[in-house]
């Protein structure tokens with residue numbers, strides 16, 4: 001264990017998901033106390049078991065991160081218990097595609113906005129306040145290549161990811177000089193179980209593994225990245 005994040009408190013929203021698990025394990029490996037949000041208790045229990053001895057530093061909170069009041073409460077609880085919040089990584093998101101805009105159900109549009117934009121809005125607003133009190137902190141929000149690459153049939157998804165990237169970019173400008181940094185990463189296709197099931201004939205070797213993307217996220221949250229503010233970093237691998 002290198003201990004880059006020893007004594008730091010890290011919140012991984014969506015920490016039981018395909019990417020979130022790898023991010024949570026990576027922070028635990030490097031000495032952090034990690035709080036994850038989850039929606040299904042069994043998924044958190046499985047994460048804790050898989051974390052082995054590092055799981056002693058892993059906590060879980062059942063929170064809908066699109067609910068601003070619940071998120072505010074979550075951050076208050078973390079700060080009350082640990083007296084600090086050093087890092088926020090938001091891996092919550094969802095995908096909807098394959099439907100032309102005029103055929104899209106509005107509830108799907110609302111879902112995309114909630115999962116991909118409102119989650120980051122609620123989490124960053126609450127986390128930044130705690131970080132400003134410390135005079136330091138790092139935020140990474142996960143958007144997607146679709147923030148730039150607006151494919152047919154994915155208007156709601158692309159719009160929500162594009163807006164999420166803009167949100168962090170503007171937030172980063174607000175944060176200049178505060179010691180708190182905000183950056184975005186842009187995955188294309190990640191080598192997750194869900195994607196393997198959805199695209200069984202694809203060449204999985206071309207997809208970055210969650211662990212590879214987690215490494216980039218940890219770098220962005222580390223002091224080595226202290227000059228990186230407001231970046232949107234592609235992590236496409238060969239896909």
Ligand SMILES: NC(=O)c1ccc[n+]([C@@H]2O[C@H](COP(=O)([O-])OP(=O)(O)OC[C@H]3O[C@@H](n4cnc5c(N)ncnc54)[C@H](OP(=O)(O)O)[C@@H]3O)[C@@H](O)[C@H]2O)c1
Pocket residue numbers: 013014015016017018019020037038039040043063064065066090091092093094095115142143144145186187188189190191192194195
């Ligand atoms: N996978 C890809 O190929 C890919 C490509 C580009 C961008 N991305 C982005 O990368 C991020 C991570 O993707 P992923 O594949 O790891 O997704 P994932 O496996 O679906 O994980 C997302 C996590 O967020 C949780 N979540 C969903 N809605 C929530 C809510 N309202 N409140 C709290 N937690 C909630 C999910 O919980 P449940 O398990 O209970 O649903 C899950 O743990 C997302 O932003 C995604 O859009 C992924």
